[in-house]
Amino acid sequence: MSGLIPKPASFEARAGEFVLDADTEITASDAAASVARRLQADLAAATGFALPVGGGVPTRAGIALEIDPDSPAEGFRLEVAPGGVRIAGGSAAGLFYGAMAFRQQLGPDAFRRAALPGRRWRAEASVTVDAPRFAWRGFLLDVARSFRPKHEVLRLIDLLALHRVNVLQLHLTDDQGWRMQIHRYPRLTEVGAWRPESQLGHGPKSTLDGRPAGGFYTHDELREIVAYAAERHIEVVPEIETPGHVRAALAAYPELGVTGGPRDVWTRYGINDDVLNTEESTVEFFRNVLDEVMEVFPSRYIGVGGDEARKTQWAADPRSQQLMAERGLETPNELQAWFVRQLDAHLTAAGRRLYGWDEVLEGPLDPGATIASWRGIRGAQVAAARGHDVVLCPDDFAYLDYPQSDAAAEPIPVGTVQTIRDVYDYEPLPADAAEALRRHLLGVQANAWSEHMDTASRVDYMVFPRLAAFAEVAWSAPGKDWPDFSSRLDGQLAIYDAIGVAYRPLSGPNPWQQRPGVPGVPRDKADRQAELAALTADLLE
Structure with missing residues (x-):
């Protein structure tokens, strides 16, 4: 079960895990680029990895962000799989909350300001769907x-x-x-x-x-x-x-x-x-x-x-x-x-x-x-x-x-x-x-x-x-x-x-x-x- 706070509306655990490493890249649509850069800055500080941000489709296991107009404005869908991470949000705000949930799933060290030695960055495979109760x-x-x-x-x-x-x-x-x-x-x-x-x-x-x-x-x-x-x-x-x-x-x-x-x-x-x-x-x-x-x-x-x-x-x-x-x-x-x-x-x-x-x-x-x-x-x-x-x-x-x-x-x-x-x-x-x-x-x-x-x-x-x-x-x-x-x-x-x-x-x-x-x-x-x-x-x- 998800350990997230606040508790998400829906969480489904799946088999496997996603491993973030020095080769991981972030891709984002134009509308998602600002959130992608924020996620890059936060994770790069904590992991020491470059995590370059680009457009298009990831060529390997990476993190993809996109706007989904069918989602609630502040809602998001976070899919973590061995083959990559996909975050979709109804707006940039929804994407941001999905990216925050992903950082939480990586563990407490994802919130540090500098990389610590010997850390293995992994998140269990899962699907989280969420949106806020109050505006x-x-x-x-x-x-x-x-x-x-x-x-x-x-x-x-x-x-x-x-x-x-x-x-x-x-x-x-x-x-x-x-x-x-x-x-x-x-x-x-x-x-x-x-x-x-x-x-x-x-x-x-x-x-x-x-x-x-x-x-x-x-x-x-x-x-x-x-x-x-x-x-x-x-x-x-x-x-x-x-x-x-x-x-x-x-x-x-x-x-x-x-x-x-x-x-x-x-x-x-x-x-x-x-x-x-x-x-x-x-x-x-x-x-x-x-x-x-x-x-x-x-x-x-x-x-x-x-x-x-x-x-x-x-x-x-x-x-x-x-x-x-x-x-x-x-x-x-x-x-x-x-x-x-x-x-x-x-x-x-x-x-x-x-x-x-x-x-x-x-x-x-x-x-x-x-x-x-x-x-x-x-x-x-x-x-x-x-x-x-x-x-x-x-x-x-x-x-x-x-x-x-x-x-x-x-x-x-x-x-x-x-x-x-x-x-x-x-x-x-x-x-x-x-x-x-x-x-x-x-x-x-x-x-x-x-x-x-x-x-x-x-x-x-x-x-x-x-x-x-x-x-x-x-x-x-x-x-x-x-x-x-x-x-x-x-x-x-x-x-x-x-x-x-x-x-x-x-x-x-x-x-x-x-x-x-x-x-x-x-x-x-x-x-x-x-x-x-x-x-x-x-x-x-």
């Missing part, structure tokens, strides 16, 4: 709280590609930092990208670490990230937070806020009261920001946040109340919805789609917006009933910064426990799911918020191997078999070892992965679900 298989990386330099993002993209993830949402701005260069407003990174220190731990016993932190990406660095991801068939979706989580922007341009006066980049985590004012000049400021974002990111979707925006400043501010009256708005929720609609109209006029958290449903919203439902399933149900496309990323399943067990050794436990099995067992579309949700559900997304992930190894520890379980939810056909998944997981861990992923062992954290003495705030899952239900109770279909 949106996303992962959010928060680079605002803890900045991750470009080379770490590129490495993560390779790991996402291994798991057939096809969307990377970059959370670029928040209270703790602004990470994208904006030429028109240089202080956003000159001031907003840096803070003097960061919160250490969580809750009332947390302290400050006294260590300066910051960083940002230039336009060219982000273009490089986008191009690198595109070669691996991953769309990068940028997110610029509004109208809350904006302390870094207010530190750079205080006139954007409600109360005025100087602000610093926030060194604490959580939610504060600072929000943008809703003057026309502030709306224009963010239209201009989004114009530069769209210049760099070709993605169809542009994130504008909308989550956890407290309305206390608007409620207490005479000028905000005046603006509400002039616009015929009665509540602060309607004021947020007005602000979001201005950005939505701007993005729509540019041929893009607004992507926002489910709080943007708390007021009227144009139907073209796409909703990320993080506060349980209620936001997804309401959004779908109103005609919005939906991505499910509920925090009781998809938040990979939450602790992986309730053991005392887990580092900085914040949120509810999400074991690898909790992630694996999640079913986005249960039998009683409404038809509107089935029609509008684009897919699922795992989120990694980085308050307590300040190094690449911390990201590795929190994300892997839970991302393997997420991959089966996002890609594989419904129907869970935990013993089967567990039996395949050892092979995935071996691939992680070959790549050098500092994942969490299944038995618990290694001593050097623990953070003794750094406080956290664990939550009871039932209590959290009740809290989220209360927060979304006012959302009406």
